[in-house]
Amino acid sequence: MSKLDGESESNLRKAFEEAEKNSPAIVFIDELDAIAPKREKTHGEIERRIVSQLSTFMDGLKQRSHAIIMAATNRLDSIDRALRRFGRFDREVDIGIPDAVGRLEILRIHTKNMKLADDVDLVQIGNETHGYVGADLKSLCSEAALQQIREKMDVIDLEEDTIDAEVVDSLAVTQDNFRFALNQLTSTFLRDIVDEIPTTTWKDIGGLEDVKRQLQALVQYPVEHPQKYLKFGIIPLHGVLLFGPPGCGKTLLAEAVANECQVNFISYEISELLTMPYEESRVNIDNIFYKACQTAPCILFFDELDAIVKSRGDSGTTAECVINHL
Template sequence: APKREKTNGEVERRVVSQLLTLMDGIKSRGQVVVIAATNRQNSIDPALRRFGRFDREIDIGVPDDNGRFEILRIHTKNMKLSPDVKLQELASNTHGFVGADLAQLCTEAALTCIREKMDVIDLEDDIIDKEVLERMCVTQDHFNLALGTCNPSSLRETVVEVPNVKWDDIGGLDEVKNNLREMILYPIDHPDKFEKFGMSPSRGVLFYGPPGCGKTLLAKAVASECSANFVSIKGPELLTMWFGESEANVREVFDKARAAAPCVLFF
């Protein structure tokens, strides 16, 4: 049910109008309750969000660490896991993942385990040997490999990197690295102290300098040190010839980054 003023097709406008008419005809607390779902609530016609229609909105947000741990535990309860699998650690490393993403992660880890045993499995046999099945178990390495191929749904259309850059990989710039630790890493590692003393962490950092001086490498190191997703945005990706589209693209980038937090946006 898109906004009618932004819809070119007459069919979409008639569908929205008909939906409005039918919802107005439902008696208050009758035998019919209409439930709708969307991942783009701002694109819905505002008339549908007025009182008497969809006047109750529930935000189904991205799960936190504990939520992701519970989801992983559910999806792996029928899997044979190796003792080295740490679900709590996986939950901490899957920022921005929702239930479907975690289900895909578990499936991909299981498929990785099966691929390793393909040389001892005869696909022409209807039954797999019991000894082969007993030796098959999903390990932490399988999950780590799967994690490299699975991205959060919110960033599925965006190129997401998992930087492997440490502070020691950057020569010199000691003063800059210390400033970045104080501005970015300390608020993440010690949020209680910042709240106790009423301090507000920095919301953005501007790097400036000649090409090749290490600006991009520093941004990747920050993302790696705080275990955050790293999204690099190029200017042409945001600019379009259509009025209002560039602003909408910027808002969409920030919405995606919030959904996949913690996230480092690099322009």
């Protein structure tokens, strides 16, 4: 992208000409949403022209040139519709979030050159990192290694050019180092909607023993023992409504069950949706549910649900539309 008039289009033309000249070739455009957003939602004239030029160039590619145009984005809905038509970017591949097996493979790749202590259980770490992508797992391994170095700082002489071999041999990343790193990092996928990772446990909540038992039966056990429920043909519940006076511990209970289950926790206040135009609220709801499904197992907690119910009397309001969409 360039602020100079016509330079962005010229650069794009040169890239396509170079690809055709040196075919077979692949032209890779990273962060496509930055240069080709929906034209009705952008005020920049350059972006509008780029979308038109890119569409024209893709339509004009000769079949025999064997030039393939690939692009990447993490905001698919922001891409102009014209570029997603047949003959352009008409094949879309959802990379998705790696499952437990995939996470274990990634962890093994990033720890193959690390000295691990005997207590390190990569299988367990892989099972606990729901919603983590490759970059997150790489950061996790790096943070764990840095924590091991921090713990040995008292025996490392920073003024020396080399580190004593005995000290180097004593450096081994432990399970506690990984545990520390897990408490410091959040999945990139959830970072914009998760303020902090819940640390509340059942022991932190006084009383409410009957409520705890109900939540364990409704939420915790199905998550911890899914195969047993599947074996007996029991379908776990997908919705639980906590009700009670202000300050009775509803949010704490939701955080505790998420922490005890070791699942992702997304908390969202319904009142925030009511301050937005309906279309924006709808997009936010879609985004929240999509991220919850992609990072499952996950608890999606809507706080202050009564705020939306109070407003439902007025038909046609944002509250009415938000309830229907939920």
